[in-house]
Amino acid sequence: MDYSTLKSLEPSEFEDAAGGYRTLGDMASQAKDDIEQQVTAGMRKSLKGDAVDEAVRKLQKLAANFHYTQVECALITTALNSLAYELRAAKNKLDVAVEDAAAAQFTVDSDGSVSYPPAGDKVDGKVPEGGTVKGSARESTGNPIDPAGDAKDTANALERQASNLDDNPNHGRALAIANRIAQAVHQATRADEKWAPELRKLKADDDLDVAAEDWADAKRDMGGVRRGANVYLDAIKAPFKDSNPEENATWWKGLSKNEQDALLALDPAGIGKRDGLPAAVRDEANRTVLAETRAKLSLKLDELDKKEPANSQQKWERVITAQNLKGIDAIQRRFERTGEDGLPEAYLLGFSPEGRGRAIVANGNPDDADHIAVYTPGTESSLANSDGDINRGVNLWKTSQHLTDQKVSTVTWIGYDAPQKLFPNATQDNYADGAVDAYGQFIDGLNAANKSGSDAHITAIAHSYGTTVIGAAAEDGDLGVDDIVFAGSPGARVDNAADLDVSKGHVWNEHAKGDDRVNGFGRFFHGGGVSAVDPTDPIFGANQMATDTEGHSGYWDYDDDKNAPSLSIKNQGWVIVGDYGKVELKPRDDGSLLPVDWREPGNWDI
Structure with missing residues (x-):
């Protein structure tokens, strides 16, 4: 990404795209609920028999498709919102630098370089000339021979000294702004390079059967998006380390819809077990964990069945895996x-x-x-x-x-x-x-x-x-x-x-x-x-x-x-x-039903 691209960039466009995927995910979620709570529920209420059981199984497969769509759309939504968050931070940094350049009467060129006018005390009867400087992000490259980054720090110090030695005081100011511009462009470039491949991974097979491999892939997608969204997630207010259910409830209500969706998409296991959250929220989170766990165990069972002859450890693993699948x-x-x-x-x-x-x-x-x-x-x-x-x-x-x-x-x-x-x-x-x-x-x-x-x-x-x-x-x-x-x-x-x-x-x-x-x-x-x-x-x-x-x-x-x-x-x-x-009570041997004072006033608070 270059300066001109970042300058014209509108992070809100990515948020609008995220909103579209969220709408699609919500539609899939509603379709899943309609199938489970209305269509199949209505069939179960009025019909019985093998034909109904088979119809319900087929409808459940369709509901699984919608569930999978919901989960993947939530990941895409969070990925796009995370990208927009990081790009907006870079864009804001760029905009502030450009505003500072304008205030100093500098010109920012199309390649991000900064031109500054003549200024300073005369040298040999002339005012020091203006010029143009190109900034550098100067981020550590992770060079193994410089693990502490001392070389980078030294380079920055030498640059500042050189700027101060220039006869034109605008040189140092322009270079500082140019560096900020370069840093903003570099930050945006890194966000783009990080999220482009992750977003390309968020795609499904073109068939209608949500197999165990699909849910296993969704689990991997979740891990990738979660690693990439660490900056975005860090900005979401976290609950107290040892928060009680009432504090959990207050924390959840204080989050925005985007923040809630991000946590549901990227940490369903953590959300699903957090007491005090709405039952519908915990149910959504835990059903995702259930589907992904079932896929993992099914694939593991298939793998164990292929190992013949199995050793005692593998036989025991198979028993445990089969039992969990039964549950x-x-x-x-x-x-x-x-x-x-x-x-x-x-x-x-x-x-x-x-x-x-x-x-x-x-x-x-x-x-x-x-x-x-x-x-x-x-x-x-x-x-x-x-x-x-x-x-x-x-x-x-x-x-x-x-x-x-x-x-x-x-x-x-x-x-x-x-x-x-x-x-x-x-x-x-x-x-x-x-x-x-x-x-x-x-x-x-x-x-x-x-x-x-x-x-x-x-x-x-x-x-x-x-x-x-x-x-x-x-x-x-x-x-x-x-x-x-x-x-x-x-x-x-x-x-x-x-x-x-x-x-x-x-x-x-x-x-x-x-x-x-x-x-x-x-x-x-x-x-x-x-x-x-x-x-x-x-x-x-x-x-x-x-x-x-x-x-x-x-x-x-x-x-x-x-x-x-x-x-x-x-x-x-x-x-x-x-x-x-x-309540029908059980008579005792002596014919009495209750403790002697059970019905006395004040002893039975209904």
């Missing part, structure tokens, strides 16, 4: 069920394949909900085994939403590394301790993002070892929920319901017939004896809800054919919607 498929199946029996759209509030994996899936937007239930599973829960736990969240929504005219959102929170074996893992507290911060941040994030704030009614529902997580979180500080429901609890790590950080009368417990997994063994060993009181014991002080299911895993049974919930899950539903008087 991703479970999340995708939930997306495809939107509309089924009125099921609302799903929001992916958290996802990661690291460790045992993370999968946080909401049914309905929790930001708009009056009632939110967060279900925390226990032993053996993981990304790979998420299908059943995601379905429990679905059943909770179907049950509770039919009990109220207000909006309900239910969340499956697989946000911690749960113990994978009953013994000895589930008898240890370290898994629960490791979940405390993540659980607390998530609940605080729901309150921060919800439009009614802390007025939203939140119920913590936990199964098996998940009840230990809730107990540990309550011990650690403000739990941030209004009601707690335990199901199949081996012990909540506290001795009394009063220690669970909710109002009196708002701790509920279910223990089904035949749930022997937590009888004796679990409670005896659990927590190294930290919890001596069984949640079913009257001394614990929980409201014992009636159940009609059997065993350790039936608390969320729902008869889809009859569209009828079990009593076990229906009682949970009444708690979720805050209609406590309709």
Whole structure:
């Protein structure tokens, strides 16, 4: 790029182009949402059968095309905005230099050189003549024999000394301006040279099938644009290093649309896990991470399958890779069920394949909900085994939403590394301790993002070892929920319901017939004896809800054919919607239903 090109350059033209791509990306995003939330949802709502399943699969492929288009357009938008940002900085530097030249009555020629008039004290009876100087950017070339740049510094010093020795004082001023012009042109040239190849890379295959290779390419594109946009990203106000969900929410609202789009395009993993941000934002970010992760794992699985005979390490890698893909498929199946029996759209509030994996899936937007239930599973829960736990969240929504005219959102929170074996893992507290911060941040994030704030009614529902997580979180500080429901609890790590950080009368417990997994063994060993009181014991002080299911895993049974919930899950539903008087309680041996003082004034805050 030369002086004349930069002088006539309008960075806004690149921003206008970025705006066009953003509009195209928004259209693709809307088309994707229409397919998933209206077209396929409408089909699921009124039709059933293999033909519908096949039609939905084809529509999902089309939605994947629009999703891929959205992601690539966002990268192009950010790349163009970054280019415009860097060019504008160079152009502003040039314009200021040219203005300074005009103020000094110098002339800037078409090649960027600066002409200056005669000036100074007479020498041999003549005023020193004017002249023309050509500037230099004088940037370090990274010469290995001059790593400290000392030679450049010396050259600059010698140039200044030579300028000062000139009889015409305008010489030094003109040279300084010419150098600034050269630096501006060099800065613009470097921006152009950096972004031209990156923008050329942002193209897709000409077929309609978004394959794993396409998403892998999108991931590489993201990395390239992110490296190039470091200057642009540095200008975006970053959140505090240890910001809490409320601070995250305030930070996000304070960003411009371009800044938000840039962060979503270049750091979806970071945005997707930031508690306090809107559910729609986290969902968009996490779905990109999900698609790119699925592509990476699929390609890895194909590569491992080609290695025969595989060694033990490769066999283990294949098992883990296949298991994570199984979990991703479970999340995708939930997306495809939107509309089924009125099921609302799903929001992916958290996802990661690291460790045992993370999968946080909401049914309905929790930001708009009056009632939110967060279900925390226990032993053996993981990304790979998420299908059943995601379905429990679905059943909770179907049950509770039919009990109220207000909006309900239910969340499956697989946000911690749960113990994978009953013994000895589930008898240890370290898994629960490791979940405390993540659980607390998530609940605080729901309150921060919800439009009614802390007025939203939140119920913590936990199964098996998940009840230990809730107990540990309550011990650690403000739990941030209004009601707690335990199901199949081996012990909540506290001795009394009063220690669970909710109002009196708002701790509920279910223990089904035949749930022997937590009888004796679990409670005896659990927590190294930290919890001596069984949640079913009257001394614990929980409201014992009636159940009609059997065993350790039936608390969320729902008869889809009859569209009828079990009593076990229906009682949970009444708690979720805050209609406590309709909860059916379990009689005790003496015929009593509740703690003696449960219904006394002031003890049951609804």
